[in-house]
Amino acid sequence: MWGTVTALLCLINILPQAQGSSWKDVFAENQRWHGYYYYGTQKYKCSMSIYHVEKEGLGTVYAGFTDPDTSIELEGGHLLNAPNFTIQFSKATVYMATSNRIPPNGEFEITGKLVQSTTGWNYHAHITKPIKNLFSNFTLTTLEDTERMYTVIVQNIVGQYGKTFTMDIKVKQMGRKEPEAAKIVIDTLDLPLTVDQYLQMAHEQQEKLFPTVNLLPGAERLVKHLRNHGIPIATATGSHTQSFQLKTSSHKDLFSLFHHSVLSGDDPECKHGKPAPDCFLLAAQRFPDNPHPSKVLVFEDAPNGVEAAHAAGMQCVWIPLKEINKQTHQHMATLVLDSLEEFKPEMFGLPPFDN
Template sequence: MAAPRVTPVTHVVFDVDGVLIDTEHLYTDIIQGIVGKYGKTFTMDIKVKQMGRKEPEAAKVVIESLDLPLTVDQYLQMSHEQQEKLFPSVELLPGAECLVKHLHKNGVPIATATGSHTQSFELKTSGHKDLFSLFHHCVLSGDDPECKHGKPAPDCFLLAAQRFPDNPDPSKVLVFEDAPNGVEAAHAAGMQCVWIPHKGINKETHRHLATLVLESLEDFRPEMFGLPSYDS
């Protein structure tokens, strides 16, 4: 199946973890630290299944996949304790600051849509408040009452579009994602998607759903989608 055709867009929505900020390796370390206590290994196959989902759903995937003797609440408490230590110092990924500032400067409406809940999002972005203040809004599907289902359902991306003042047609919205679940969600929402696969993920599994597959945000050229070029 061929990838979706590139057409001009007017609005941009970013996933956060693994696209704008370098948290995915921290999540891996945190989860392995938890499951390792029970002699288990957090594999890439499990990571792919839980990436992008609402936090309780992601926790359930890990618990059930590894048959852990933990409730979701117990697992999340252990995870949150480590997040509070590690997340405030998280760094931006290459190309993130440049692209976000460029789009904002040129009047392109931008938003984020993530599976995170408010507390986690604030921890992760606390060192980059100036950059995240440039977004028109942030959809935090982890605890947003209007977001009924996490990725791979399209809810968070559709909400992100609806919350722009002009409520653009989904076909005019470009999504940036790193997780296969997120690519599925963008496709289900009827949006084009630039996929920047997390290291270790098989690029062939979801290539047909992504409009464009890149190694880094640094490789993105806005003019491909009818957006202002870096030279403008």
Template sequence: MSAHTPVTHVIFDMDGLLLDAETLYTEATQAVVGVYGKTFTWQIKCRQMGRNQKDSAKIIIDALDLPLTPEEYINKCIEQYNILFPTVDLLPGAEKLIRHLHKHHIPMAIATGSTKYNYDLKTTKHKELFSVFDHVVLSSDDPEVKHGKPAPDCFLVCARRFRDSPAPEKVLVFEDAPNGVDAGHAAGMQVVWIPDERAELDGHKHKTAVILKSLEEFKPEEFGLPPYDS
């Protein structure tokens, strides 16, 4: 018996949810801003998470008063990404859940604020696993995504691209970022939130179906999906 409204389709965010990329983003960002004597704090990072590349750049430039244009900042970050991103590992429970849903023919997609260039870097070690997704929406590059998270655009576009274009209430979103929770909720979808341990929960708790510590805690049957084999 489902504890929540049964779903038929699943959309995953990527960084900080499937891939341990947020730690690498932090490392790369600090390398860039440290040159100017600045410190990349959690408060700034929290505002950036889930947003597209240009919006994220503007946030940190304004917050730290960096003498850079968004384009200059992005180019400096890319130098770091080229070194770090190909090494990124999967987070606990990610591969098990993806392969389980694929085995049971549950349509799956990714909706991320990443660019195609960064997506390709981050999936270098995981191309076979990521090939099982129906499609990927890359908000920073996709012309149909007019506004990044916390706007619902990326999830609505992603849902429309499934062959049968499911109704929002039939789609389950997995997110790690507060902005992503806002976006999934605004899209009318149920959200499974796996927040960073430093995240403030109170302002977003009411927008989630369930809050977990990791993907390993997820129980598919609670959303009408096939249970794991015992």
């Protein structure tokens, strides 16, 4: 039987005192909270990171809660029928829970009040309703280090016209179908090119560079592990057939382990590219058991891909480029990692790596 949580949670803000006049301002201006809670008679340190605060309407706070054995994504807001800044965090996604303090079937919720002190703000709360999800199918898109090659290729093109390909532009076009991505670059930088002219220049460079692309660290280990344990895997990408074949030409053995690939660049059934969910939904439908989207886990590097996975109702592990601002899409991702090497299958109820 699961133990009872004696949820005396005291999260103490270690940043300067918030000057805002509302609970939304408090969380917007104080994004790191630290403290402890009791489970039975045992004391555990814990922390809460505020990812994003929507101040429109009733307001919403997106946060991550962690303790030594748990990592949980939360969404919360003010309880309208409760005074004194009573904030409830729920709608949880548990992506690591290695202790029976977090039962595998349930929900996770933190409810408490904001209290201002002479040194800042405290959040006194109680923990209830633990939860954990399991996954059976995977859709992988972040395997090769092609994004840096794309950056080189695009900069080579726009540099001929005295332009610079910035990370802001790259984020807008990552994961999209080729013509859409090309048009974003052309329109943003006001290039004297048609989409066809731009793509012709890009394809000439891709033929030289793509066959030399390296796998991302941890990709081969993950794919082989999932295959060895009978976890169906697929790829879903914004590439068209020709560029996909170029990118995978040096890694044919590894990509032969995938059940199928969805190439939204020229797949007739994929009507819209990322951030639309089409390619991920197609990837799920083409598994033999046609799993529910909630049973599919996506690995992504592009913000548009994270948004697409979220729209598809799938969980997503995001491995963004270091230059990307994580704050914009972190609340849509189940887990954010710096490298595939950090991924632990047991976080999602899967067999752990052999070593």
